[in-house]
Amino acid sequence: MENQTSPPATQPLRVAVLGSTGSIGTQTLDVIAAHPDRFSAVALAAARNATLLAEQAARFKPLLVCLGEGRVGGTGIEDALSGPEGLIEIATHPDVDLVVVATTGAAGWEPTLAAISAGKQVALANKEALVMAGSVIAVEARRRGIPLRPVDSEHSAIWQCIQGEGVGDSLLAAPKGVRKLILTASGGPFRNTPREQMEKVTPGQALAHPTWNMGAKITIDSATLMNKGLEVIEAHWLFDMPYEKLEVVVHPQSIVHSMIEFEDGSTKAQLGVPDMRVPIQYALGYPDHLPYADLPQMDWTQAFTLEFEPPDLDRFPCLGLAWEAGRKGGTYPAVLSAADEEAVRAFLDEKIDFYGIPRLVERALGAHEPITEPDLQTIREIDRDTRARVREWTRTQGSALIR
């Protein structure tokens, strides 16, 4: 079971940030910098941005630094780690208490599992880890009694709402008396866009997300609602909830971050002005809501309106594909995630059109030979094979994928 007591003021929580130069990573460092008595950044890892990583290292003076590709040479960091092995070394290092997994894509799930196996607390901002290897990771986390700390605003909202609701310390057990988890979705930039126009959407239009400031992959996933689909699968694993108890509601203001509905109809929601530092800080400081003056506040002296509507699965087929992959289980979610990552890349590279993304994902799911209880090696192979397959389709049939 997780130790819920705060560390003494003389012993800040020692945090490793995997993906420290990305959107979540930099905001995690903002939170750490705001609470030097509570947190210290002892390890930083980035995939490519050597310049920013070096700046962060100079500022936070971590014990460990890792760069995925290239060198940190000339930046004063002499003994940087590198590659996937470096991430594993950080995730399992004895001087690390909590690992923030803020890498995107499949790069996150191996360090996540390594951190859990090493008995570390894990704050998870990487959707693919649970989507691809949810059965392996969830089983390992349960076995070790280490609840995963969600960083996504939606799962953080649910986590905050289930406090005191009979889940005890374990985030991985279903809360008592819950009828439904309701994930909210902003609806993305095309919430009210007719299908005909959506067919012609450019990467530039899709990257103009109205509310959250995020990386390109997640922004495109938000525009297709694949992001919400991946979150449904994540919620299934995080909260041990069957898919029929998961619901998605479009809420364009992004004020209500998600909700839980109990058997008596009572519903709890977590809300606030959108700012990723709120769920990040909660994941680090759990169970405390730490004061941090930079965080935005609701202004109750101003009138405001919150809208809710069901999602349109016809215009947003990715959401339905994710639900289908989740329900089928086994290796289907890994195929979904891998195919989506490659399809989004192809869309950003203007090799396929917007609806090419769900078409590629659907084709990958249809071509997949399922395996019911995949081990890690199987998931790795399926990830690799799916990516190769989708890249091949994109390369040879890119124009055919543009309707």
Added chain:
Amino acid sequence: MENQTSPPATQPLRVAVLGSTGSIGTQTLDVIAAHPDRFSAVALAAARNATLLAEQAARFKPLLVCLGEGRVGGTGIEDALSGPEGLIEIATHPDVDLVVVATTGAAGWEPTLAAISAGKQVALANKEALVMAGSVIAVEARRRGIPLRPVDSEHSAIWQCIQGEGVGDSLLAAPKGVRKLILTASGGPFRNTPREQMEKVTPGQALAHPTWNMGAKITIDSATLMNKGLEVIEAHWLFDMPYEKLEVVVHPQSIVHSMIEFEDGSTKAQLGVPDMRVPIQYALGYPDHLPYADLPQMDWTQAFTLEFEPPDLDRFPCLGLAWEAGRKGGTYPAVLSAADEEAVRAFLDEKIDFYGIPRLVERALGAHEPITEPDLQTIREIDRDTRARVREWTRTQGSALIR
């Protein structure tokens, strides 16, 4: 400290319902009837409605029955209790586990205190008990380690939201890291009515509350927002929160029942289709959210909108008066409550106009000689004196109170 484990199925919680023939009382009996394995009605008390009380007694077969005025003769109940002594006897009876205080007005606060002193659980639907004698009741409840269970939808919402937030078992200790409690108000039937029209409002218009089905006194208090003012004072005592941390937000759909805002800007809300049986059942079944098929559910497949706006203290002076009385403390809230009850009666009897209610309350507060730490006897005297004073004003100057 309260025992939070559910009683075994063979030992239903033995519930006394004070005010069993009123709106909250009858809905409490609906909840009890829906869960015979969890609850049994062992005592019923009503002020005047002998016929309905007799029907309830025939159905629930309680050990004790009490009628405030008149007789239960001819109804098969031979040994009914009567008057205030009867309420105290029920509230302290050894065969009672939990007392639902659903009487309106000052009749509720003496049995509330008696029940706490006897170590009973108390589910409180009577606002005046905490408003008038909050210091005495809160101190006694803290001393006995008996958290009061709120039945008001707003306080129930806050109670549900603070679960797991460092309050432990005691509802009477302020939750950790909370910046604000935000009580929602429907705004009543005159939310958008210009002041000139509000001056001429009739009792019939004021009784047409748009959302909740309630008694006449509370309905008028909802129309003046005095109801919300009393709830602010109640929240002050229930959650040990200073007045500057209490906020009121008008929310006409009455879907969000109240909210708490933490130091990090994160806000939790409890919501649902308005139905008083939800908070009543939670107060009885705490900490469980019991399934009950009759309770309404949110329909997430339909689009809906929630509006929020600040209250207009100019058109609703009762809210400001309540806040002022609460901040001044001492005997001022008792004067507020007593004066309001008499003023509402005068309005319903068409002796004064709608704004005669705040004018009478304001005059009573202005004429009051405050006492800082009143004991029960003092509060009783102030209640009696204030009522007499307001009745006298109404009798002699009723026409002068109509502008």
